[in-house]
Amino acid sequence: MSQPSVTIVDYGMCNLLNVARAFEYCGAQVTVTEDPGTVRTAGRLVVPGVGAFSDSMKEVTNRGFGNEIKAFAQTGRPMFGICVGMQMLFDASEEFGEHEGLGILPGRVKPVPSIAQNGRSQRVPHIGWNHLVEPELGRDWHGTLLEPMLGSQPAVYFVHSFSAEPAQSTDRLADCVYGDHRICAAVQRDNLMASQFHPERSGEIGLAMIRQFLSL
Amino acid sequence: MSNLRIIPRLDIKGPNLIKGIRLEGLRVIGDPQEHAIRYYEAGADELIYMDIVASLYGRNNLSDIISRAAKNVFIPITVGGGIRSVDDARHILRSGADKVAINTAAIARPELISEVARRFGSQAMVLSIEAKQVADGKWEAYADNGRERTGLDVLEWVRRGVELGAGEILLTAVDREGTRSGFDIDLVRAVSAAVPVPVIASGGMGSLEHFKAAALDGSADAIAMADVLHYKRMSIGDIRAAALAAGLPVRKV
Numbered sequence: 001m002s003q004p005s006v007t008i009v010d011y012g013m014c015n016l017l018n019v020a021r022a023f024e025y026c027g028a029q030v031t032v033t034e035d036p037g038t039v040r041t042a043g044r045l046v047v048p049g050v051g052a053f054s055d056s057m058k059e060v061t062n063r064g065f066g067n068e069i070k071a072f073a074q075t076g077r078p079m080f081g082i083c084v085g086m087q088m089l090f091d092a093s094e095e096f097g098e099h100e101g102l103g104i105l106p107g108r109v110k111p112v113p114s115i116a117q118n119g120r121s122q123r124v125p126h127i128g129w130n131h132l133v134e135p136e137l138g139r140d141w142h143g144t145l146l147e148p149m150l151g152s153q154p155a156v157y158f159v160h161s162f163s164a165e166p167a168q169s170t171d172r173l174a175d176c177v178y179g180d181h182r183i184c185a186a187v188q189r190d191n192l193m194a195s196q197f198h199p200e201r202s203g204e205i206g207l208a209m210i211r212q213f214l215s216l
Numbered sequence: 217m218s219n220l221r222i223i224p225r226l227d228i229k230g231p232n233l234i235k236g237i238r239l240e241g242l243r244v245i246g247d248p249q250e251h252a253i254r255y256y257e258a259g260a261d262e263l264i265y266m267d268i269v270a271s272l273y274g275r276n277n278l279s280d281i282i283s284r285a286a287k288n289v290f291i292p293i294t295v296g297g298g299i300r301s302v303d304d305a306r307h308i309l310r311s312g313a314d315k316v317a318i319n320t321a322a323i324a325r326p327e328l329i330s331e332v333a334r335r336f337g338s339q340a341m342v343l344s345i346e347a348k349q350v351a352d353g354k355w356e357a358y359a360d361n362g363r364e365r366t367g368l369d370v371l372e373w374v375r376r377g378v379e380l381g382a383g384e385i386l387l388t389a390v391d392r393e394g395t396r397s398g399f400d401i402d403l404v405r406a407v408s409a410a411v412p413v414p415v416i417a418s419g420g421m422g423s424l425e426h427f428k429a430a431a432l433d434g435s436a437d438a439i440a441m442a443d444v445l446h447y448k449r450m451s452i453g454d455i456r457a458a459a460l461a462a463g464l465p466v467r468k469v
Binding site for chain 2: 015017018021022025050051052114121123124125127128129130131153155157159160198200201202203204206207
């Protein structure tokens with residue numbers, strides 16, 4: 001079997017080395033690229049992200065990655081957005097004002113609630129391990145990023161203050177529950193996959209998801 | 217409530233994993249890499265590395281140890297000790313760390329907290345506090361790994377640190393550290409109440425009761441431990457099982 005190739009988009013905002021290391025550890029041949037021209041021909045594309053939405057979108061756009069990522073999404077080849085890389089796939093974010101996203105998936109990025117359902121205040125950012133559950137309307141994980149976790153509620157590592165709220169419930173792949181609020185933890189629409197959590201920091205379960213992405 | 221994190225803390229001197237008592241009287245434990253992998257495989261939620269002599273010599277020597285760890289450890293790694301600038305932070309993050317913990321240099325120049333947070337995000341900027349009790353309900357922050365007084369009141373300093381952009385607090389009770397006599401619960405509770413960001417309680421873990429007290433009475437979001445794990449007095453699995461049995465929100469592995 002040939003080594004699956006993965007291109008990781010480097011728009012200068014975050015530390016990609018741990019993402020690259022995890023994909024390499026899982027058997028991928030990894031290219032980290034600062035050249036938007038290489039995106040369209042990638043076998044698989046990973047859009048990572050850490051930090052603020054608006055700064056990240058600004059860099060993605062200014063460096064010419066925006067249209068290339070949108071074009072790649074249309075190819076049917078597998079694409080994986082991580083954390084802010086997931087958030088940027090949506091229409092807009094409310095972080096530090098209103099900011100436009102890539103608009104590949106319909107929906108908005110909103111703050112993690114700082115008040116739990118019981119009225120108590122809760123920590124934001126949401127940092128730590130949390131369990132993935134099916135969305136309220138259900139979702140079959142067969143054939144998705146989460147197929148290796150079927151029948152379980154895997155715990156994965158989150159660190160974020162904002163999260164995407166998909167407009168189309170069928171895009172929703174998994175939620176986590178924070179202070180009795182449901183937060184969208186992962187989405188998948190055909191070849192487009194994304195997680196709010198960090199698979200590269202989620203131990204063996206995260207690595208299993210990465211291997212699953214490489215097998216799709 | 218977010219899941220309560222169990223965090224092995226690896227204090228490093230030169231190439232060795234070491235352990236002291238009240239941050240002094242250091243004993244060599246062994247190879248940091250072996251221990252890091254053992255803790256990762258046992259289900260640690262994160263790792264903390266501290267170069268405990270770095271601030272004396274003005275530099276952090278952990279980058280080789282961290283790059284080795286990052287090849288095999290796929291959980292978040294926090295690194296502290298001797299980080300004095302955005303460039304130092306960048307170097308450590310590029311080695312494979314996810315967050316930097318800063319104490320001495322932030323006390324000397326608090327704007328460093330904002331600079332690191334602005335460049336790498338608040339989630340990567342952990343304010344490290346070494347606290348000694350000076351009166352009932354009052355603690356002083358120390359620098360240089362618990363060696364130097366600063367005159368700063370811990371509660372005032374953590375509030376300021378969070379305003380400047382710290383995304384998390386690593387709270388070490390120097391007098392408890394390495395003693396296995398339990399966490400300074402009053403300190404943990406006071407800091408947890410003072411700031412909206414997560415607080416990692418460190419220093420004093422000797423029993424499962426101490427763990428529960430830090431979470432339930434201290435409202436800690438994460439608990440760091442060294443002695444009990446390094447000397448194999450208990451395993452991460454034991455701690456996780458006891459925490460689950462007590463209804464604490466640790467992740468199920």
